[in-house]
Amino acid sequence: MEVEEITIREKVKDYIQQATFIDKDKIRDDSLIFKEGYFDSMGFVLLITFLEENFNIKTNDSDLVEENFESINSITNFILRKKNN
Amino acid sequence: MDQKRAFSKDLIVLRDIESVINNITEKLRQDVLIDFKRSGGVVGISGGIDSSVCLALAAKAFGHEKVLGVIMPEKDSSPESEELAIELAKKFKVKTVKEDITGALTGFRCYERRDEAVKRVFPEYDPNTYKMKIGIRQSGLFSNLPPVFTLTIIDKEGKQQDKILHISEYLQIVAASNFKQRSRMSILYYHAESLHYAVIGTPNKHEQEQGFFVKYGDGGADVMPIGNLYKSQVYQLAEYLEVPASIIERTPTTDTYTAVQTQEEFFYQLPFNLMDIYWYGYENGYTPGEVAGVMGETETRVEALFKNFERKRRTTDYLRMPPIREYYRFM
Known part of the structure; x- marks a missing residue:
């Protein structure tokens, strides 16, 4: 795993832990954070704002699909894809 | 013990509308006239189906001379709203007062x-x-x-x-727009207090349970006679009470922003008839599988829908809660 990917993953994980008050150990990288109800719609909007501001990416309407946000893994991959485009 | 009925699309159809209306009007009289000791009711009327049914119910409960319909347009309101509200009040012989709240809203910026x-x-x-x-x-x-x-x-x-x-x-944007509903609530209480009436709130079951109302705005009222009714049931009552067809046929809008916006596109994301039946299934403990079969949907999609409902209900609990005051109890 590249250093950049590890940094992104940790930052995302820290943010999710702070935003949801859920113990960091309980959220695995493949936990389905929306399906399991950790985030509501306001939480989702806040997450998007966090990603855009911290990783200097722009989210488009077409990006808002489950595959990009369902877990820490998918969010990390989404950010990496965005940054490499 | 009651046997749970098999899930079907017509589970929420009201069979005896007259008795539903009688129950509501009797309770309105009990709550407002006897318990609150108020002499009548004030209803904010917008030309929409919910406020129209509430006005008709209030007129039936208290007598048309003991009800005041308050029309509260502002510069972004559709002129059609006011026209329909006047048509409604005429139909039920209810006196109206018009209060343009544009000045108040400008004052609030x-x-x-x-x-x-x-x-x-x-x-x-x-x-x-x-x-x-x-x-x-x-x-x-x-x-x-x-x-x-x-x-x-x-x-x-x-x-x-x-x-x-x-x-x-x-x-x-939402916080600023909510001045509209809260200004309307203030005007309604002005008229209610000056007449010694109660404020009749107009939210329906979905608005209440999914949190599609403004706390201390349209959520601020003394009684909510249709607060437990599904939207399609509100339409059934409207037909029975002979609410003008122009109101029944109108697509429900928010009438809040300058561009026309339906309630479906702003909040519900489903037509009312579908929302009603899915919500009934969700809140009455039918499994996604039972509902999916009847609705021609997949179980996975209905499961996701129910999770959305659950999330909506949970995240809007705060709106329905009264202020918490149990912080310290002096013994």
Whole structure:
């Protein structure tokens, strides 16, 4: 795993832990954070704002699909894809 | 013990509308006249189906001479709303008063605060030449992902632009717009108190349970006679009470933003008849499988829909809660 990917993953994980008050150990990288109800719609909007501001990416309407946000893994991959485009 | 009925699309159809209406009007008399010791009711009428049914129910409960219909337009309201409200009041022989709240809203800087946030998203936005509205991204309800809000502006030629709303702009636009419902609530209580009447609130079951109301705005009232009725049941009552057809046939709108916006596109994301039956299934413990079979949907999609309902209910609990005062008890 590249250093950049590890940094992104940790930052995302820290943010999710702070935003949801859920113990960091309980959220695995493949936990389905929306399906399991950790985030509501306001939480989702806040997450998007966090990603855009911290990783200097722009989210488009077409990006808002489950595959990009369902877990820490998918969010990390989404950010990496965005940054490499 | 009651046997749970098999899930079907017509489970929520009211079979004896007259007795439903009698129950509601009897309780209205008990609550307002006997318990609250008020002499009648004030209803804010918008030309929409919910407030129209509430006015008709209040007139039936208290007598038309003990009900006041308050029409509260502001500069963004559709003129049709006022026309329909007047038609309704005439039909039920209820006295009306018109209170234009534009001045109050200007005083609160409602429009200025809202437009300031819109301009941060679309710098070219000019409230004199553009219309605006907030919507939600439509594909979300059967997905595990919560909806996101979008801002739409429409210029004079009808050219439309949409952008995903970030949190600070979304919150500012909503907070500013909520001055409208809260100003209306203040006016309603002015008239209620000056007549020694109660305020008859107009939210229906979905608005209440999904949190589609403004706390201390349209959520601020003394009684809510249709607060436990599904939207399709409200329509059944409207037909029975002979609410004017022009109101029954009108598509429910928010009448809050300058651009026309249906309640479905702003909040519900499903037509009312479908929302009603899915919500009934969800709150009465039918499994996604039982509901999916009847509705011609997949179990996975209905499961996601139920999770959305659960999320909506949970995240709007705060709106329905009264102020908490149990912090210290002096013994």
